[in-house]
Amino acid sequence: VRGKGFTLYVAIADVSHYVPLDTELDAEAQQRGNSVYFPGHVIPMLPEHLSNGLCSLKPDEDRLVMVCELDISRQGVIEGYCFYEGIIRSHARLTYTEVAAMLQTPKTEPERVLQQRVSEKHEALLPDLKTLYALYRQLLLSRQERGALDFETVETRIVFSEQRRIKEIIPVERNDAHRLIEECMLCANVAAADLLQDAKLPSLYRVHEPPSEEKLSNLYDFLREIGIGLSRKNKPTPKDYQHILARLKDRPDRALLQTLVIRSLMQAVYQPDNIGHFGLGFEAYAHFTSPIRRYPDLMVHRGIRYLIRSGRKQPGVLPVEGAPKIHRDVIYPYRQPDLETLGMELSQTERRADAATWDVINWLKCEYMQSRIGEEFDGMVIGVTNFGLFVELTDIYIEGLVHVTALRNDYYHFDAVSHTLTGEQSGLSFHLGDQVRVVVARVDLDERKIELQLVDNGTAAKGPGRSLPQRKRGKADNGRRGGKHGSRGRKPGEYKSRKSGRG
Template identity: 55%
Template structure:
């Protein structure tokens, strides 16, 4: 409790998300996806890992030995502008001008408790942030609001942590504070890395971290597609989790899976994407689809090879009535991502570092798939009118 209060006083950004885990049957197929309930022991371990990482970073910085830090920079000017425009539509503002602090972000989050669109706003706040990377130049950690932060707690599974342990060992054995003091040559052999070496190592480890996340997500998407292909034609309650110029991604509420309602599958109209408010607006009917809307959808198609889930709307849309999540399973997104030992993986958390669809795949690849999907949709239903945006990308990965 003391550590949590210290985090709150410090002003760390505390996003609330629902973390899930997959349960498998005897045939290694998905049996269910359930929220994870965390008790006080989990929270205590997490806070202790944060404290260990901070103490490590402070020790390394004081030593002036080149080492890898976990760096999380503040939001870019472009993302800030988009965020402020979005918040302005909802009569909210982000303090801090062009250089907001984590406290400014937290001030917005603190005003969301009683709002129906709280989850939507939180999603947009998260998307405005950059991705943490490994660098030898300490730039602090914006999300956790630390002046120095390193990854120390998982040397058996993260190479940056192992490099940090080597740096500490070199410092310890060269200081005379250990029973066995080594010669300068031997201590250098323990940690022979130059600043150039560490820059390269940081870039490589940041890349492999993203690659591992992508691999994890790909496997889980395959499993989810394999599960849903046995439910084609079934209906599910869902919430609009993301809106793009080529459609909207809907999260299936009870099973924590996500699929695409392509713009060509929406009721006949020409739909325009309003980036500022993250919604699609019908040109003639003025029908809108936006983040947080509660919808009912039917599983239309599942492409196991391309990891895509196509959905179609059935029934009316309930604006802003999306689920907020099970409070008992909520945890700090940034703490989970950066504390260390908690087994991570983007797909395990449905919205972990979720970015706009255009950030997941190149426009060129997506545009090709969009044309293919739009063509299939037109053949299936003559009553549908394909949007002016039919050349837009068809798919982001149809899952979490």
């Protein structure tokens, strides 16, 4: 704490020093676009000699860094910043678990013992960590004030056996140490975007458009179906979404409903035209903090280095005395047309990496379930389509499809607004959040598909995970609501199922 607020230093490995423009190394990094993270394996954007060596901030070793120094008020508001080149010598490499143990209030005796042990080990660092934690709490309040969205979804990690097959899939706890680092990175990214915008230097921004009218309308209609009435707005703000999440907070099916809220949002992309970041509630946002694994961050570093070394006065940067000037064409030759093309290409490489990751995860899950064909599991309906029900197996975190042809013999109407399948003759309805009992019927490893069948002859079980009440509907309801499609149960279907998994 200094005076009336905080000074935060975010030091990021100076990758642009080691990856010159127009080299084979740069061309390969641009083509890859980003590192790709598979379970237990990483395909890095840069050679490991850089990513795990020269650009890795190892304890007690000097490393080149690009520093973002920020002045932040006690209310968590950025009041000033300065970027400069520097050298860092890290005092320690701490894990998220260790930092959380030192900072969070222990709830159990084992947690108290762990806190004492880790705090004694890193006693010299504890005062600074506590100051950082105090800053984090203020940044969190500022985040809530601007309406930034914070989804508490369940993330998982695959544990492998010695044979490199899935042993189990376990949920990963996100603690305050993760959130602390995230808030610090957000501050540096906002400062980078503001600097580039103030300098009128064309750059790639990370932009996130507000939701489309169609997606927004569907979301409001669905929320009304489950008893959450909200006033409609053609141009919602992040705070409006924050209000929706608050209404879902105490529901037993909140994780599922949060997923639907996420799906109503647009995808974030890279582009030179700054339109702000809706989800984070920022007017300008750029990626600065991960140049080792993301090419857009490397481009932002090059732009900032140019501003530092341009030889002209620029607010927000501090040149190192005696450092030579760098001409723009040498380090940052990008113009608007170049950035438009790069923005589309790098957005695509990001999607490509995500698709590859999910494809591998889905293959591993299918391999795991091959030996469990014929076994029964409890599950929850997490997706309803015109061709069937997607069911996530309880505590296994694996998803499969109950095809509409495997349901009780009937003609099923799909309601896209309420996410329901309803039998025309029986009135039997399936909804998001239904608790069901299923059997693994078939696994197709090549197609990444897991086929399930309902155990109780197509009857959804009632339980705490239900999102909607059961509703009997007959022929008179046929076609009454928009977005319906019909499908026949127990006859060859015409609909192709999507791959199992969340990809």
